[in-house]
Amino acid sequence: MTQMPPQCNNLQEQVDTLLQLLRQEPSLRQQDIMAVQASLKKAISPEFEIVFAGAFSAGKSMLINALLERELLYSAEGHATGTECYIAYAESAQKERVVLTFLSEVEIRTQVYALCEQLNLTTEININHIDVVKILSQGCLIIIEKEGGENKSELAKQAKALILLLEGFEANRERIQTVDNATYSMEQFNFSNLKEAASYARRGSNSAVLKRVEYYCYHPLLKDGNIIIDTPGIDAPVKQDAELTYDKIESPDTSAVVCVLKAASSGEMTTEETELMEKTRSNPGIRDRLFYIFNRIDETWYNTQLRQRLENLINSDFRDTTRVYKTSGLLGFYGSLIRGTTGRDRFGLDTIFAESRDRLDADTNSGNNSENSQDTPQFVNEFNRYCANSGKLSASQFRISVNSYETPNQNYVRILA
Ligand SMILES: Nc1nc2c(ncn2[C@@H]2O[C@H](COP(=O)(O)OP(=O)(O)OP(=O)(O)O)[C@@H](O)[C@H]2O)c(=O)[nH]1
Ligand SMILES: [Mg+2]
Structure with a gap:
């Protein structure tokens, strides 16, 4: 964060003095000073709140996980996030903690x-x-x-x-308390790390009665007071969840908004996405700190028409901003994780993907069919598709084949080997 110029050292005092003068002058007493107070609070606050907002399944949670290089937030098909999640800095790995806040009765x-x-x-x-x-x-x-x-x-x-x-x-x-929002530390729940708390919070029924989850996480990105906020999709089925996101982007505490857009997979903006952008622009506290992320860009690699529609959209509706980014949260996130794997753990199939594989098993009741196509991690399918069809790897440099007589997992391990 930038240092305040010396004349601003006593900003609070100086602004308070001005406001007092304002109150003493009868003709100015009616002035609304809320905006001034909100701006002051933000200027002297050591915290910088960055809100990730967008439609359901746009990839907000996945992108945050990619930034933090760990699987912290729950990311899945369908409506995954039902609670506001704050992620702030912890001084060390030992000091990582979680605070859970429940809705009142x-x-x-x-x-x-x-x-x-x-x-x-x-x-x-x-x-x-x-x-x-x-x-x-x-x-x-x-x-x-x-x-x-x-x-x-x-x-x-x-x-x-x-x-x-x-x-x-x-x-x-x-x-749960009658009128108050009860808060609990992870010790009160006997969780020993962030992951355990996260998996409690991700369960649909728990998430439904939680108002907020605060993670204190040891990562350099969060140093200097950056706070990352994950929100429920703006089109979430529970109206309150969606409203919560709109409230957050209009809140004076919000300093920057990352709009995670789905247009790379649909070719167009939804009504909710347009509304989101309008509301964000109307928050004076955000100013130009508004970032447009076209996530799921991988989907345009296999579809010329989609790619063209996205380009047209960006060239027409996003002409006046330079803050347009194209990402693949999915490939970025797992791509960074598999760097730490080897052939011994089948490049993550037995380690980083083991949990999601088991979850898939439980979800689909597919039992022991561990090579069944349903047990292929989503990343493995996307990785194979990238190798075979994206046109991103030059054929002379990478002689990579995806064979139909092998399972997707076998193809993945062979290619990486
Ligand atoms: N192909 C592809 N899939 C992605 C990408 N990013 C996320 N996904 C997948 O999309 C699904 C939804 O991702 P989430 O991170 O849960 O999306 P979200 O925006 O947080 O969704 P909600 O919490 O429901 O509002 C998951 O199954 C992800 O694996 C991407 O860049 N490419
Ligand atoms: Mg989410």
Whole structure:
């Protein structure tokens, strides 16, 4: 962070004096001084909040993991992040810690009412009544079945969100306070590291009743007061989650916004993305610290039409900014991790990918079929595609073949070997 010029050393005092003078002058007393106070707070604050915002699955969490070079945040298909995550600096690896803040019972009740209204569930709603909770959950299950699955419609997604909220409330009943937002340290949860806390927070039902997760993480990027904030997708099924993101980008505490856009995989901007950019531009505290990231750029490598549409979009709608970046969070993140692997652990298949492989197993109930294509880590598929079809590797320099008689994992190991 830049040093303040010497005449600003007593900024707080000087601004306070000016504001006092303002109050003494009757004709100026009505002036709104909120903006001045907000700017002052920011100017003297040692913290610099950088908010990552965008549509669901744009890759916000993955990009943050890539920046921090570790799998800290939960990144997955579908709506993955349901809670605001703050990542601030820890002085050393030993000082890494997590603080979990829960919603209050009142806030949870408000969300339950709103969801029940949208779902047309009109029973007596007392979430402390075990029977009521059962009836509501059954009602949700019926809706999901009628809609043909959890993700089949907005209604089904909301029903799923209500189930998770009720489950989360029950599972964390002892920790949730009536009107206050209770906070807990990781010791109180018996977590021994950030990862354990993160995997507790990523579970849908826990995430539903958490208001905020703060990670204190040992990484040079966070030194000097940089705080990275991951937010739920602006099109998240629970309205409150999405609103939280909009509140955050309009908040005077926010100093920079990284808009993670999905246009590289769709060729166009969604209404929500346009709204996000408009709201961001209207926050005077952000000024020109607005970064546009076209993530998932790998998808344009295999699709000429998509590539052209993205280029057209950037040339027309992003003409007036130089802060346009094209990234692949997925390839960048795993690419940096596999540098530390060797043939002995099959270039990460037995180490860094072991957990996601097991998770895939659990998700798909595919049992012991460990070479089944469903157990191929997403990165391995993307890596093979990169080698075979991206046109990024010169054929004379890299004689790489992706063979159809081998499994994707075998191709991956052979190529890297
Ligand atoms: N092909 C490709 N996939 C990516 C890329 N970045 C992320 N993904 C995948 O996209 C999915 C969603 O990524 P997340 O990081 O969870 O996205 P998010 O923006 O945090 O999504 P929400 O938390 O749901 O709002 C994951 O399965 C990632 O592996 C990328 O650059 N290329
Ligand atoms: Mg996320």
